[in-house]
Amino acid sequence: MWTILTRPGQSSPHELISFGVAIGKSKSPSTTKIGNANGPRITTEEEVNKQILQHEKSGAGILCQVKTRHGAQASVLTLTKDVVGVVAVLGKVEDDNLSRLFSEYLGVETMLAIVCKTYEGVKALEMYDMEGCINKSVGLHGLGATIGKPLDGRFLVICLESLRPYAGKYVVDDSQRKLDILHPRLPNGECPAGFIGFAVNMINIDNSNLFCVTPSGYGLRETLFYNLFSRLQVYKTRAEMIQALPCISDGALSLDGGMVKSCGVFSLGNREDINVRFPRPERSVGLDAHIEIERQMEDVQSKKEKLLEELKEEKKMLEMAKYNFNKKKSDFLKFLTLSSSSSYAAQVQTAPYAPR
Template identity: 80%
Template structure:
């Protein structure tokens, strides 16, 4: 029905589109030569191999950049932790605010005397009983669940910081009584059938018995009722400091002058670091985290103001600046708070300070090296991406050219002699 072509002089031509993906579609011609289609396939395969190789290089550079970025972030955090420790050792000499009388070292014994001056306070009554009737005080049912007074449960290595923290919290909070459970809270104050305070029982009765009648309201903090910090802790830190992410400005940099978080600047006695509540928490993640939350500390007021975009839970500066919460500023003269946190018995020594300076220099050197590696890796990534895009453009152009040839072959009629 159709004319039959001559078998002797016929050229064999594929009528389906040529594939540039494979390498097996060889088109034989006379004398064993390959057709142009095979050349297209081989060149296409080479371009694809080049693209694949460049893509793998890009992935390798991106992975290396990711690792270096993580390492740089870890070094940034390490530097900030060292700055906190170094800053605390220097702050008493670099931030002398107010009269010289306000800068003397505050001992635990002195804080106890400060509390005793508040004669008709709940804290004053407890300290009075503990000071003069220590053995009997431990046997009193109403004090067995009491951990202590806030001002006596933490220590601050610098008197200027101690004053700032006390001013931020206020005298009422610094003198608050801390109990482990709500049963301890109930034991401090009892009521009669009409709902009035029974002045002969609890802390009221104790105060009356020693000639210090309790006057006015007083704060009691129940540890088991507080919502504890739920994050991680700083690795290998004997004080179990909270591993809180350092603040970052919109450009990703840590604000200048940032020293640390107030909650991590409180030194806590080892007996209060673990298992103080029924759930096993210590004072830092319960009491002090609820008092300070993520309160930030800066060297100067100017640096604190510059860091406003990344301050969410308030901030303090060593020269007296205070932001109580986001958008709430405390202005005016500093208040003279007469109850402060004591200093640790063994303050930071010179040898420790020198060692921290050495660690700081070493960590900074590592950070500079990582930063140089980051720049070099970024340059190599940009070059790999440029080569990839250029090769991809060549490949697409080649595909367009080979597609035109394949279309001509597909539509060509049978060839005759």
């Protein structure tokens, strides 16, 4: 049986099929948490793989075990050659707190989703007999049985070619090909206080997955992560996030744990520590200093743009003042010309005046 899953806010059949496919039997929510909630922070891809391996009878766990045992050979298997990877290891996040927030927002099931390039790859993972029952001897079920880890319960598979990709522009000269999404605006036209950015642009993606991952030439940011996060906004505090509700359409997070799942849907209560998180990107020596310099340059550029905007407004006001002055002067001279004080008018006309 096939169960179509949706993200909050989707309703049409076309949108329903574009998100992902859940395969297999239903699973109790109590078994979806991986690892110890009080365990160490996950910061490297190796640690993320260890957490995935703890869920050894999941689809992601079985794939991870095959990769660990067989390395490069796993990518040439008919079963796995179309698989890009597991969501949790396809993106990296600079900040541990943001990584926790993103994984909590998506949930363990989505973090462990297997990502395929095409629908042919989805079909290769699970096959059925004439009666429509799962054939446990082939596909990922058969692979799990051969390594002594039979697949247990449902697992998500996301098909990239079936997703509706981001259709807008990209940030110019950005090595990560971030999406050029307009910042939210309050009814008064101002950007809400505390707005940091969009979650989809806070994911770092390996260069190999930035371009042409799908047959249509799209990368992971505009397909996978855009469909997972859409225009999810990130704010500094919960209070600032609440103040920005009028311009939040696809959900929001705050660094202190606030969460709006979608327009009008709030996630309340204590934060859930999900230990399947995005790893932090590896850094070379001196990269931190380089990032800090880039940040300072961005601040200077932002201040420059603000000053130029203010200068532009001041120039408009000056031009308007000159126009009004010259108009009044012209009216005054006409009045003097028509009056009996023609000699006085001549004196005024010859008086020095600053050029326009």
